Amino acid sequence: MQKPQFLKWLPLLLCCAVCCILFSEPEVCARGVREALGICGNTVLPSLFPFMVISGFLVHSGMLSAFARAATPVTSRLFRLPGVSAGTVFMSLIGGFPVGIKMIVQLLETEQLTMHQAKRMCLFCVNAGPAFVISAVGTTVLGSTRAGVLLYASVSLAALLLGVVLRFCAEPQPIPVKKIYAVIFANPATALSDAVRESVYSMLQICAWVLLFGALGAYLNTLSLPPAVTVFLNSVLEVTAGVHTAAGKVSLPMLACILAFSGLSVHCQLLGDLKRCGVRYGAFLLARLAAAGISFGICTLLLQVFPCEISVFSANGTVVPAAYSVSAPSFLALMLMSILLILEVEPRQKVC
Numbered sequence: 001m002q003k004p005q006f007l008k009w010l011p012l013l014l015c016c017a018v019c020c021i022l023f024s025e026p027e028v029c030a031r032g033v034r035e036a037l038g039i040c041g042n043t044v045l046p047s048l049f050p051f052m053v054i055s056g057f058l059v060h061s062g063m064l065s066a067f068a069r070a071a072t073p074v075t076s077r078l079f080r081l082p083g084v085s086a087g088t089v090f091m092s093l094i095g096g097f098p099v100g101i102k103m104i105v106q107l108l109e110t111e112q113l114t115m116h117q118a119k120r121m122c123l124f125c126v127n128a129g130p131a132f133v134i135s136a137v138g139t140t141v142l143g144s145t146r147a148g149v150l151l152y153a154s155v156s157l158a159a160l161l162l163g164v165v166l167r168f169c170a171e172p173q174p175i176p177v178k179k180i181y182a183v184i185f186a187n188p189a190t191a192l193s194d195a196v197r198e199s200v201y202s203m204l205q206i207c208a209w210v211l212l213f214g215a216l217g218a219y220l221n222t223l224s225l226p227p228a229v230t231v232f233l234n235s236v237l238e239v240t241a242g243v244h245t246a247a248g249k250v251s252l253p254m255l256a257c258i259l260a261f262s263g264l265s266v267h268c269q270l271l272g273d274l275k276r277c278g279v280r281y282g283a284f285l286l287a288r289l290a291a292a293g294i295s296f297g298i299c300t301l302l303l304q305v306f307p308c309e310i311s312v313f314s315a316n317g318t319v320v321p322a323a324y325s326v327s328a329p330s331f332l333a334l335m336l337m338s339i340l341l342i343l344e345v346e347p348r349q350k351v352c
Helices: 004-022 025-062 068-078 085-094 097-109 115-124 130-141 145-168 187-223 227-238 239-246 252-261 262-277 281-305 327-351
Strands: none
Touching: 004 187, 004 227, 025 097, 025 130, 025 187, 068 085, 068 145, 085 097, 097 115, 097 187, 097 262, 115 145, 115 281, 130 145, 130 239, 130 252, 145 239, 145 252, 145 281, 187 227, 187 262, 227 239, 227 252, 239 252, 239 262, 239 327, 252 281, 262 281, 262 327, 281 327
16 A cells, blocks of 8 residues: 655655744754753763663573573563563653653664564653652742652553553464573673763754754744644653643643653654564554553542642753662662673783
8 A cells, every 4th residue: 555645745844944934033943952952961971871871781681581591470461561571661750751752772683573573662661760850840830749659650661551451462472581581691891892882872862863853843833823732742742841831831741741751852862763573653643652651640649649749940940860760770770780790801910
């Protein structure tokens, strides 16, 4: 079945529209880029880079395989996935939007996941981390840590529930686990080096998209649009701007909906990895919409049990998460990798 003719030209038309925006208001777009650079330096890099390195090290070192046998009964019953996927699901819940997808790509390339398993995981291993949701959105924007916890619980439970539903789309053949258990631990120094190199490249891609959408968002804010339209467009384009614009104007379940959808900026950051896993953007978009709807319902139910009043500190505040709001696991993992690296290098120095 061929695509309609207008869909073939849609990407080109969108690129032309973006170019027209950037050139029509260069000063406004430049200001948006400068603000986005601040977000990258103060928020994106400090909060994501440690988790990117940790997740890469877990995959390259073979440490995930060590827990595969113990985790298989849980992951096979819940998601119909091998035990090696447990670490990826966990890191996707605490590490922020791109961490889970990056780990899925690495597991696929090392043949610890099949293509079909990777496709399914890409549809639900996308989640905002607790540093952003609880600290930035809840405490800073809404003035309520309780609200942040409810939002984080809503989007996390929605992601897990979506994974459970997708188990019914699993391939019929048994889960291949023997090959996973046979994985040998890699050299820690080499694994750390590979993890850092890949994380740097990934962060460059992520920050590039943040800068582009920062410019588009700055241009959008100069237009005389109805408030409801501005909230909708900001929420669709970029999750940080969307939450900030919508705070105090929409209900808490709607904020959960915005966080679960994640925004087109995050979608674009993941496009390359989704393609490597064979995931079509249409399927990914439907999964994000489904997660948004599920998050809305879960948050509504949680509010019945845990009522929460929210307030907005300032209409001019910005969403700036504390860089290491969840840094304890990062610190311990980085210390462990440093110790392993020292233990690996020291014997070589003695030999020399």
